[in-house]
Amino acid sequence: MLGSFAPILILFLIAVFIAVFVITVSSLLGPRRSSPRKLAPYESGMEPIGPAIRRIPVKFYVVAMLFIVFDIEVVFFYPYALVFRQLAVPGLIAIGVFFLVLVVGFVYEWRKGALTWE
Amino acid sequence: MESLQIPPVDLRLLTPLLIVVGWAGALLLIDVFFVPDGRKKITGYLAIAGLAVAGLAGIPLWNLSGSTFSGMLVLDRYSLALTWIFLIAGALSIAVALDYLPRHAIEQGEYYPLIMFAVGGMILMAQSADLITLFLGIELLSITLYILTGFAYPRVASEEAGMKYLVLGAFAAGFFVYGIALIFGATGATSLAGIAAYLGRQPFAPQEETLFLAGASLVLIGFSFKIALVPFHMWTPDVYEGSPTPVAAFMSVGTKGAALAALLRVTLALEEAQTFWLPILAVLAAATMILGNLGALGQSNLKRMLAYSSIGHAGYILLGIMVAAERGAEAFLFYILAYTLTNLGAFGVLIALEQRGEAAWSIDDFAGLYQRRPLLAVAMALFMFSLAGVPPTAGFMGKFFIFTAAYAGGLGWLVLIGVLTSAIAAYYYLRVVVKMFMQEPVREVRPELTRGLNTEILIAGVATLILGLLPTPIVLLVERSLVALGG
Amino acid sequence: MVPTSYYIMLSAALFAIGVLGVLIRRNALVVFMSVELMLNAANLVLVAFARERLSIDGQVLVFFVITVAAAEVAVGLALLVAIFRTKHTADVDEVSTLRG
Numbered sequence: 001m002l003g004s005f006a007p008i009l010i011l012f013l014i015a016v017f018i019a020v021f022v023i024t025v026s027s028l029l030g031p032r033r034s035s036p037r038k039l040a041p042y043e044s045g046m047e048p049i050g051p052a053i054r055r056i057p058v059k060f061y062v063v064a065m066l067f068i069v070f071d072i073e074v075v076f077f078y079p080y081a082l083v084f085r086q087l088a089v090p091g092l093i094a095i096g097v098f099f100l101v102l103v104v105g106f107v108y109e110w111r112k113g114a115l116t117w118e
Numbered sequence: 119m120e121s122l123q124i125p126p127v128d129l130r131l132l133t134p135l136l137i138v139v140g141w142a143g144a145l146l147l148i149d150v151f152f153v154p155d156g157r158k159k160i161t162g163y164l165a166i167a168g169l170a171v172a173g174l175a176g177i178p179l180w181n182l183s184g185s186t187f188s189g190m191l192v193l194d195r196y197s198l199a200l201t202w203i204f205l206i207a208g209a210l211s212i213a214v215a216l217d218y219l220p221r222h223a224i225e226q227g228e229y230y231p232l233i234m235f236a237v238g239g240m241i242l243m244a245q246s247a248d249l250i251t252l253f254l255g256i257e258l259l260s261i262t263l264y265i266l267t268g269f270a271y272p273r274v275a276s277e278e279a280g281m282k283y284l285v286l287g288a289f290a291a292g293f294f295v296y297g298i299a300l301i302f303g304a305t306g307a308t309s310l311a312g313i314a315a316y317l318g319r320q321p322f323a324p325q326e327e328t329l330f331l332a333g334a335s336l337v338l339i340g341f342s343f344k345i346a347l348v349p350f351h352m353w354t355p356d357v358y359e360g361s362p363t364p365v366a367a368f369m370s371v372g373t374k375g376a377a378l379a380a381l382l383r384v385t386l387a388l389e390e391a392q393t394f395w396l397p398i399l400a401v402l403a404a405a406t407m408i409l410g411n412l413g414a415l416g417q418s419n420l421k422r423m424l425a426y427s428s429i430g431h432a433g434y435i436l437l438g439i440m441v442a443a444e445r446g447a448e449a450f451l452f453y454i455l456a457y458t459l460t461n462l463g464a465f466g467v468l469i470a471l472e473q474r475g476e477a478a479w480s481i482d483d484f485a486g487l488y489q490r491r492p493l494l495a496v497a498m499a500l501f502m503f504s505l506a507g508v509p510p511t512a513g514f515m516g517k518f519f520i521f522t523a524a525y526a527g528g529l530g531w532l533v534l535i536g537v538l539t540s541a542i543a544a545y546y547y548l549r550v551v552v553k554m555f556m557q558e559p560v561r562e563v564r565p566e567l568t569r570g571l572n573t574e575i576l577i578a579g580v581a582t583l584i585l586g587l588l589p590t591p592i593v594l595l596v597e598r599s600l601v602a603l604g605g
Numbered sequence: 606m607v608p609t610s611y612y613i614m615l616s617a618a619l620f621a622i623g624v625l626g627v628l629i630r631r632n633a634l635v636v637f638m639s640v641e642l643m644l645n646a647a648n649l650v651l652v653a654f655a656r657e658r659l660s661i662d663g664q665v666l667v668f669f670v671i672t673v674a675a676a677e678v679a680v681g682l683a684l685l686v687a688i689f690r691t692k693h694t695a696d697v698d699e700v701s702t703l704r705g
Contacts, residue, residue, distance in 0.1 A: 058686050065682040072675040075668055090124045104143045111150045250666050257673045264680050268687060277688045284684060285636055288677050289627050292643030295670055296620055299650035299663070303613070306658045308666060 059117065066114060073102055128186040131193035133179065134172040134201050135241045141168035142234035149227035158227040162216045165230035166209050169237065173205045189309055190248040195599035196447070200244040200379050203455050204372065208237035210462045210577065211368035214469050216570035218364055222472075224270045232269075233368065236262040240376035247387070248309040249298045249337075252380055256294070256344060259376060260287045263369060267361040279360025286343065286353045294340025300333030310387035317390035334391060337384075338398060344377040347436070348405040351429050355413075358425035359479075363472055366421065367465030370428040371458040378432065382439045382450060389443070399440050404535050406433030411539040414546050420468060421479040423546060424461070427505060430543060431457055434536055438520045441527030449519035451596045456504070456512035456585050463578030464501040467494060470565045470575070484550055486559035494565055495554045497579045504582045506547035507540050512585030519593075612653035620646035637681050644674045 080087075080095050087094075109115060129136065145168065149161045176198055185192040212233055219225040239259030246252040264287065268280025302308050304326040305316035316322075322330070342350040358366040385395060410430030417423040435457070438450035471483060488495035504513035517540065525533045585592060619642055626639025648667045655663030 058689055061682050061686050061689075065679045065686075068675045068679050068682075072672050075671055079668075087124060094124065101143065104147060108146050108150055111147075250662075250669060253666070254669055254673070257676070261673075261676050261680055264677075264684070268684050271687050272691045274688070274691050277684060277691065280684045281633065281681075281688060284677070284681050285627065285633070285640070288637075288640040288681070289624075289643070291673070291677070292620075292623065292640055292647065295644055295647040295666075296650065298666065299647040299654070302663050302666070303650060303654040306654075306660055306662075308662050 062114065066109060069105070070102070073098075125188050128184065131179070131182065131184055131186050132191060132245070134176045134198075134205070135238060135245065137172040137175055138168065138205075138234055138241060139238040141165075141171070142231040142238065145234065146228070146231045149231065153227055156220075156225075158219070158225050158230075159216050161227040161230045162212050165212050165234055168234060169205045169209045169212075173202055176201055185247060187251075189311060190251045191242075191245045192247045193245060196383075196451070197241075197244040199451055199596065199599040200375070200454070201241050203375065203451075203458055204237050204240040204244070207368065207371050207375070207458050207462065208233050210466075210574050211364050211372075213570040213574045214367065214462075214466050215362075215364040217566075217568035218362070218469055218472075218571075221566070222270065222362070224273075224362065226269070229266070229269060232262045232266055236266070236368070236372060240372055243376045243380045244383075246380070247311065247383070249301070249313075250308050252384075253291075253294060253298060255380070256377070257291060259373060260291070260344070263287075263365070263373065266365045266368070267357060269365060270362045275360040276362060279357045282353055282360075283357045290340050290343030290350075293336045293343070297333045297336030297338075297340060300329050300336065302333075304330035304333060310384065314387050314390065317388060320390070330391075331394060334394065335398075338395075341377060341381050342402060345374055345381070345432050345436075346429050347402045347432060348409040348429065351406070351410070354429055355417075355422045355425040358428075359419065359421050363421070363465060363469045366425075367462050367469075370424065370465070371461050374428065374432055374435075375454050375458060378435050378439065378450070378454070382442050382447060385439055386442050386447070396440055399436060400529070400532060403433050403436040403440065403532060406430065406436065407535055407539045408433075411542045411546075415542060417546075418481050419479050420481055420484070420550070423481075424464060424468070427543065427547075428461065430539065431461075431505075433539075434517065434520055437524040437529060437532055437536060440529060440532075441523050444523065444527050446520075446523045446527060447600050448593070448596050449516070449523040451599065452519050452585075452589070452593060453516035455592070455596075456516040456582070459578045459581045459585070460501050460504040460511075460513055463497065463575055463582060464505065466571055466575040466578060467498040467501065470494060470567050470571055471563055473563070473566075481550060481553060482560045483563045485553045485557040487554040487565075490559065491565050491567075494567070494575075497575050498554060499551045500579055500582055502547040502551050504586065506544040508544070510583075510586040512582045512589075515586055515589045609653050609657045612649055616646040616649040616653070619643075619649065633681070633685055637678055641674055641678065644670055 076098060077095075080091065084091055084095075142165075145161060145164055148164065149158070153160050179193060179198055180195065183192075183194045212230055215229060215233075219229060236259050239255045239257070239262065242255030242258060243252060244255075246255055264280055264284040267283050268277045270276035298308065301313060304322075305313045307313050307316060339350065341347075343353075346354040358370065361369065385392070385399075388395070407430055410426055410428075410433055414423050414426035414430065417426060435450060435453055438446040438453060440446065442450065468479065472479070484498070487498070500511065504511035507513045507517040509515075517536075521533050521536055524536070623639045623642035623646060626642065627636050630636055630639060648670055651663035651667050651670075655661065655667075
């Protein structure tokens, strides 16, 4: 059973070997003459401005937070979508209650003004 | 296509839970739509009313028992008794917060629905007979508590406490879920009944046994974090100190009570696992009693002292759980009730002394309290006596029942540790009393007593006395509540 | 079919990485990710065993774990935002007003 993976393993090993080989050989043979220009993050194009990791406005976190909560509801709707015919009315009631809980959260969020950007 | 049947659901058995959670959801909207800023007390009163209604709705269920949601949730007198205790804890925590929040300029209407959600989580834990629902209950309780701990925004200490609690709580949840997963792998079930049935079919395959033991250990670690058993207690003093005092009060009785109650149900259900389970619990109990009380000894901050003392008390309660099959469950229920009322009372006094912007939690601030506020000092002395286990208070009767049950159950050495650590505990509790009655005030602290706070301290004090002086009716009630559990 | 024990080993490794991440890393966001890794390791075990035992219970729990993890992270982010607004840092080591 595992034998069928052997070609992939060989391919993987070859890939690792080539990568290691190329890096080692070029570092051994290649000449090293550094200049400030070469040490810059980008040798051509724009001069880098400011630090690479910049602060993101905290508002994005708030949006991410709201997104996570309402993103997860799909996890429950998918399985329901598969079987909603077989579950008939009781299933509809159950998912209705679930949806109602979400709506409570959503209305609260909207009323609190969490959805306005500024 | 064949039709799928949703198993029949008996919602009657869940009445208190549904009322609490439903009311909390509605209250969230009522608060944000109709209650104007500055009058958020209305929300608080509505929340207390909701808890009261849920408690009343539980009364007709006394003679009912059964399970629903395919056996995931059960209703019996044990869960009902716990439900009432939790409702009382929630209502008292709201009562003390009514004036605390505006006084500290952190009044937000969400506090009250959040407490209700937390109470809902606790009831869910008391009623669950399946690891899935147990996990949901724990998380509903914990996640609301993370928010409540950080409720005093923008006070940095509160935010930090919330963050610390969240990271450690989520960490513990990881252990808990992984443990459930391994147990499921070993036994093929998540319901306590299913796991017990599997354990009854001994001998098991060695591989499955390893899986089960690993899973059970991880679940126990998860529990220990929530209950704050040594050595998983380090977060407790920091979190209590940082969080708003009413929240700390609620946490100290709520999380502990609910998690211990769930642990008791698990221990009782998995009788076959006790050969493995009990020795670990014994070590945890001994370490918790010793280190919890020793930790409290060195504290001059009363809030931290109460945090350590709550760790120590969890150790005593653990004794009751270990002998749950032989009268331990009754002692457990009585102790939880006594501890809940006493501790809420003690925190109530703390809240009365807490001024805006500065915390009067140093033990020196209690010096000479008797001269300024005799009644408050007497109440605090009562709570300290009860926590220390001095007769005739609720705490004494609780300790008495726990130790007798544990001794009868053959845990003599643990009882010895319990009595010795109680003696240590008496020192640091009585130190507060001595300060209050025998010393001159060190600095000016003006206690602020408001209606909600007065009521809470009064209820807690009277209940502490009654439970200590006339325990018989309560004991009878508790005994009856355990008929269904086989205790 | 890949044997179940392989899944268990993988998930044990993930769980260990998650635990180490919580204990070692200092950035609160990375700590949240590590917690997520722990929970997802548990999910992997649940799904693997549910398949082996042809039982649906394990998969049901996975749904709840996913939901709970989302709620936990949402609250965590909220606290992070609150701390950031008052202190301008996301480093848990700098969050140390409280002793211990």
